[in-house]
Amino acid sequence: MFDTRNDLSADSRAKAIRLLNARLADAIDLGLQAKHAHWNVKGPHFIALHELFDKLAGKIGEHVDTIAERVTALGGTAGGTLGAVVRATSVPAYPETISDGLAHVEALAGAVADFGRKARLGIDEAEELGDADTADLLTQVSRETDKQLWFLEAHLHAQR
Numbered sequence: 678m679f680d681t682r683n684d685l686s687a688d689s690r691a692k693a694i695r696l697l698n699a700r701l702a703d704a705i706d707l708g709l710q711a712k713h714a715h716w717n718v719k720g721p722h723f724i725a726l727h728e729l730f731d732k733l734a735g736k737i738g739e740h741v742d743t744i745a746e747r748v749t750a751l752g753g754t755a756g757g758t759l760g761a762v763v764r765a766t767s768v769p770a771y772p773e774t775i776s777d778g779l780a781h782v783e784a785l786a787g788a789v790a791d792f793g794r795k796a797r798l799g800i801d802e803a804e805e806l807g808d809a810d811t812a813d814l815l816t817q818v819s820r821e822t823d824k825q826l827w828f829l830e831a832h833l834h835a836q837r
């Protein structure tokens with residue numbers, strides 16, 4: 678960990694960096710899953726889903742940058758290489774052979790919900806560390822993730 682004039686304790690910073698790097702790996706993995714769906718989706722709702730999945734990837738990409746830069750602001754090293762992501766991700770593996778639009782929506786909804794749940798858990802963890810800014814960051818991430826989950830689930834509810 679790098680020295681910094683930031684007044685958070687070294688212990689809190691180390692724990693917040695660990696927490697943030699875990700969510701960073703997940704966000705990078707999730708963003709790639711959304712891109713995979715964007716590229717490979719087929720079916721009658723192709724263009725709407727193709728665009729929806731790209732917007733989802735874009736939002737996740739914003740989280741990636743915000744999370745990574747909080748890691749470095751706290752004196753850590755952001756685990757942004759593919760190798761680091763493969764070692765650290767906790768996102769379930771994406772079903773690589775699906776093509777149907779709703780199958781992609783289902784797969785992404787599951788992954789997005791999992792990501793949102795873990796971001797929310799991190800809010801409490803960051804608060805316990807006295808790191809209100811990381812808690813706020815994860816609050817923003819989870820709020821936007823809830824919205825993206827709604828966008829996905831709205832397609833599934835319409836079918837029932």
Ligand SMILES: [Fe+2]
Pocket residue numbers: 715731
């Ligand atoms: Fe594209």
